[in-house]
Amino acid sequence: MTTINREHLGNLIAQEEARFLTLHPKSGELFQKAKEVMPGGVPMSWMAKWPGAYPIFVDSAQGARFTDVDGHEYVDLCLGDTGSMTGHSPKATVEAINSQLKRGLTAMLPTEDAVIVASELARRFGLPLWQFTVTATDANRHVIRYSRLITERSKIIVIDKCYHGSVDETFATLDDAGNTIKRPGNLGAPVDLAETTRVVEFNNLAAMEAALAHGDVAAILMEPAMTNIGIVLPDDGYLKGVGELAKKYGTIWIIDETHTISVGPGGMTALYGLQPDVLTIGKAIAGGIPTGTFGMTQEVAARIKAKVERELIDTGGIGSTLAGNALSLAAMRATLTQVLTDEAFARMVKLGSLWCDGVDAAIKEFDLPWSCSRLGARGEYLFQPTAPKTGREAADAGDFELEQYVHLRLLNDGFLITPFHNMALVSPDTTESDITAHTAAFRAMCADLVSA
Ligand SMILES: Cc1ncc(COP(=O)(O)O)c(C=O)c1O
Numbered sequence: 150m151t152t153i154n155r156e157h158l159g160n161l162i163a164q165e166e167a168r169f170l171t172l173h174p175k176s177g178e179l180f181q182k183a184k185e186v187m188p189g190g191v192p193m194s195w196m197a198k199w200p201g202a203y204p205i206f207v208d209s210a211q212g213a214r215f216t217d218v219d220g221h222e223y224v225d226l227c228l229g230d231t232g233s234m235t236g237h238s239p240k241a242t243v244e245a246i247n248s249q250l251k252r253g254l255t256a257m258l259p260t261e262d263a264v265i266v267a268s269e270l271a272r273r274f275g276l277p278l279w280q281f282t283v284t285a286t287d288a289n290r291h292v293i294r295y296s297r298l299i300t301e302r303s304k305i306i307v308i309d310k311c312y313h314g315s316v317d318e319t320f321a322t323l324d325d326a327g328n329t330i331k332r333p334g335n336l337g338a339p340v341d342l343a344e345t346t347r348v349v350e351f352n353n354l355a356a357m358e359a360a361l362a363h364g365d366v367a368a369i370l371m372e373p374a375m376t377n378i379g380i381v382l383p384d385d386g387y388l389k390g391v392g393e394l395a396k397k398y399g400t401i402w403i404i405d406e407t408h409t410i411s412v413g414p415g416g417m418t419a420l421y422g423l424q425p426d427v428l429t430i431g432k433a434i435a436g437g438i439p440t441g442t443f444g445m446t447q448e449v450a451a452r453i454k455a456k457v458e459r460e461l462i463d464t465g466g467i468g469s470t471l472a473g474n475a476l477s478l479a480a481m482r483a484t485l486t487q488v489l490t491d492e493a494f495a496r497m498v499k500l501g502s503l504w505c506d507g508v509d510a511a512i513k514e515f516d517l518p519w520s521c522s523r524l525g526a527r528g529e530y531l532f533q534p535t536a537p538k539t540g541r542e543a544a545d546a547g548d549f550e551l552e553q554y555v556h557l558r559l560l561n562d563g564f565l566i567t568p569f570h571n572m573a574l575v576s577p578d579t580t581e582s583d584i585t586a587h588t589a590a591f592r593a594m595c596a597d598l599v600s601a
Contacts, residue, residue, distance in 0.1 A: 150518040150534065157601030158554060165557045169201040172561060175218040176205045199568050200557035210237035212578030215565075224583045226504075226573035227565045231408055234433035234526070235488045236578035242436035245483035246476065255474035262478035266442075269485045273415040274406070274428050276444030281473035285407045285431025286314025288441035289370060291467045292427045293318060295445075296368035296401040299452040303344075306360050306369040306400075308351045310540025312377035313370060313405050313429075321346040323541070350539045351381050354390045361398040368401040368427075373417035376408040379543035379570055380522035380529040382536065388423055395426070401449065403427040410434075411501070411574060412525035413494050435480040436488060442481075493577040497526035500575040500584055504528050507588025511595045529572040555594065562590045 170177065180203035184190035189197040196204050205217045213236055216222050228234050235242065267279040282288045293305055293316065305318050313319045320335040321342035329348045331338050347366065349356040360366065373388055375381035395402035404425040406416035410433065413420050418428060426449050431441030445453075457465065471477075505528040508521045512530070521530040531537060533546035552571065559566060564587050566573050573587070 151516045151599050152518075153551065153598055154601035155550075158550065158598070161597060162550070162554050162557070165554065165561055166202065168561050169557060172221065173201070173203075173205055173217070173219050177203060179206045179218065180204070195568070200553045200560060205560070212236045212238075213576050213580070213583055221563065223560075223563050223565050224579075224587060225565050226575070226579075226587065227567045228574045228576055229432075229437065230567050230569075231411075231432040231574060233437050234411070234574055234576055235436040235484055236576035237437070239436050239484065239488040239577070241483045241487035242438075242480050245479045246438065249476050249479035252475070254476045255471055257470065259473065260475045260478055262475070262482045263473060266478055266481045266485060269482075270442060270444055273485075274418050274430075274444055275415070275424070276428055277447055278450045279442055279444045281478070282431070282441035282443070283439050283469055283472050283477075284314065285405070285429060285441040286316055287469065287472070288429040288431055288443040289313045289316045289319070289403075289405060292401075292403050292429055292443050292445075293368060293370065294466050295449070295453050296403070296427070298456050299449065300367040300399065300401065302365050302367040302400075304347055304363075304366045305345065306347045306349055306357070306366050306371075308371050308375065308540060309348050310378040310544050311370075311372065311375065313372075313407075314431075316370075318342075318345045319370065321348050323348045323350070350541065351375055352384045352387050352538045354387065354394065357391055358394050361394055361400055364398070366398065366400045368403050369395055370403045370405060372405050372407075373409050373421070373423065374524055375540055375543070376524065376527065376529075376572070377569070378540045379531045379537060379546065380524050380527070380572070381538065381540060381543050382522060382524070384538070388417070388421055392424060401426045403429060406430045407432050408527070409524065410489075411497075411527035413498065414489065414491050433489065434484055435477050436484040438477050438480040440477040440481060488577060494526070497575045497577060497579070500579055500581065501526040501528055501573075503581065503584045504573055504575065504587060507584065508591060510588070511592040514592070515595045515599045517595060517599070526575040527572065529570065531571070554598075558594050558597075559587075559590060562594075564590055 180190050191197050208216045208218045215225050270279050271277050307319045309323050320332045321329050322332040324330045329343045331342045347360040349360050402425045407430050410416040426446055428444045505521045505523045508530050512519045518534045519530050519532050520536050522536050531546045532548045537543040
């Protein structure tokens, strides 16, 4: 297999860094001003991780494309890391938002849209009862609290190298001896992570059972396929096995479908016929307006009800003032019923697969030790020749220098992929020619990489 020459890679990176500066003078000027008023020159700290000397500043975005302040148009395969999986400013969602703008944005009272959205979520995911939050992070935080409340247990299980938003309990990892410890980069952890969390490897039912057998686990929180450390797909029978173990040990099984909805309208839960106790999701479901939601079984709802006093319901650590606001529910109703439809998913999944075909073809042609994993409308390549089985294996395939090159080169060529790893996502507005253009750019990049 082809080995990448590091000196050659260094030269290629230098070329792309220079090209970036030439292409993006206006973003550079804005960045200088931005540094005076925002730490790192960015409105949110992760934005400092984009490749290049500074992030490009967006002028406008529509459908599967956006334009930067220097006038360059990009095929957007990042799509706000799923927040704009609908395509930017989808027509039906924008119409619903415009209409709601004149009818009140938030009143801390329900609107009819809440009933329609909850019914649609129940149809898609099979769970009958729903609550709304401002973000997917909040949804995960809230369901962890509820799980602790109803089970009267303290710990949660998460998968090694998972990501579920900025949820304290989840920033844990395994050390080499298999102990749960703070994940590198975890800032200001409030308590020792071993107090709140047990970490297990993905695709390992024996480890899951051993972690549950302590009898102190309130909930398992997991994505049905890992998507935040590269894509890691579940082995046959793994997810059903987790569900059975959760039942056996009286633990609440929470599935986070925030990213895995890429496989279809009801995510992997519907596709695989899974029966979690609780399901969380956010990001794309309101077309880019902040929102999150969680669904639960009748049994979970009844257990919560039995333990929550109406008089104290506003000080329980659940909810926020803008959760379930009229604007986000109007946006969700339009997005779920008119944008992220069953028909849209059929097209998106086909194009997601075409994107992976293009990547696979170049990997094969240039004999690169890489592999590409498919998750419906989403695809991702990793710098190892076989698909990973665990988060750790995917993390070990990381190559920051190569990753930075790939991202910068594609950006300079007019394609944006997610900033954190090599993931692409397709929207209902993405076209076959967008994908074939990416295939050509990816192939040319691979040819240059191996040309030393
Ligand atoms: C699987 C998953 N769950 C939850 C979240 C949190 O979403 P948000 O940052 O919008 O709260 C993320 C964010 O990337 C995610 O990937």
